[in-house]
């Protein structure tokens with residue numbers, strides 16, 4: 448595996464593959480690799496000839512008071528994990544290489560997709576997805592992959608990235624892979640490392656809550672309010688007060704009133720000590 452730290456070295460590393468017409472897959476990450484990332488890597492290895500993983504904790508997507516400084520970073524371990532998994536190129540740029548002096552451009556996907564759920568003003572705010580979209584656009588330009596792989600755990604991020612890729616004509620296919628979960632259902636996330644034992648136990652209620660909504664719908668419930676009440680009751684039993692628990696159209700993110708056969712995204716966020724965790728399930732469709 449080659450480790451590169453600058454865009455010019457990255458392009459140089461990928462030149463032979465591009466010249467020979469080999470396909471390139473990109474797995475963008477903020478490091479602290481876990482099995483969720485490895486599922487993306489495995490999918491990339493299965494579909495592409497050359498696999499690039501990026502490790503970059505992107506300051507632009509963290510708001511004031513968020514965990515930018517605390518975000519777990521262990522490049523040496525990540526490099527070992529990536530190499531063992533079969534990654535060809537690891538791209539780990541410095542902040543200055545990504546955001547050079549005078550950087551003043553950003554990519555903004557309109558508010559219908561980015562001003563709700565994680566992007567709502569009382570959550571991470573619209574600057575969060577501006578930071579994500581700008582960075583992902585830069586990665587797509589630098590790597591120029593044929594396929595880029597994202598996890599369904601960050602469902603809204605995947606929707607925003609797809610919109611941006613479509614609107615700005617990036618010649619890349621976006622693949623979104625299912626959330627990888629711990630045996631008790633907790634979605635894998637680098638932020639799970641912040642959880643103490645008691646928080647870890649309570650955090651499993653997020654996926655139970657989503658399953659409760661799913662079971663309500665499977666049992667014939669069509670009212671969003673009732674399915675969310677079933678999910679909310681599961682959280683309450685675990686003493687968890689969600690930052691949001693919402694049902695939205697899984698493509699447009701417009702509020703959903705009923706489970707009517709269309710795919711509905713049920714999304715939840717909650718804080719457990721230092722860790723703010725998100726999870727979601729697409730129901731129906």
Ligand code: PAF
Nearest residue numbers: 475476477505579582601
């Ligand atoms: O999902 C992540 O890890 C990040 O948001 C991403 C896509 C790498 C952009 O920084």
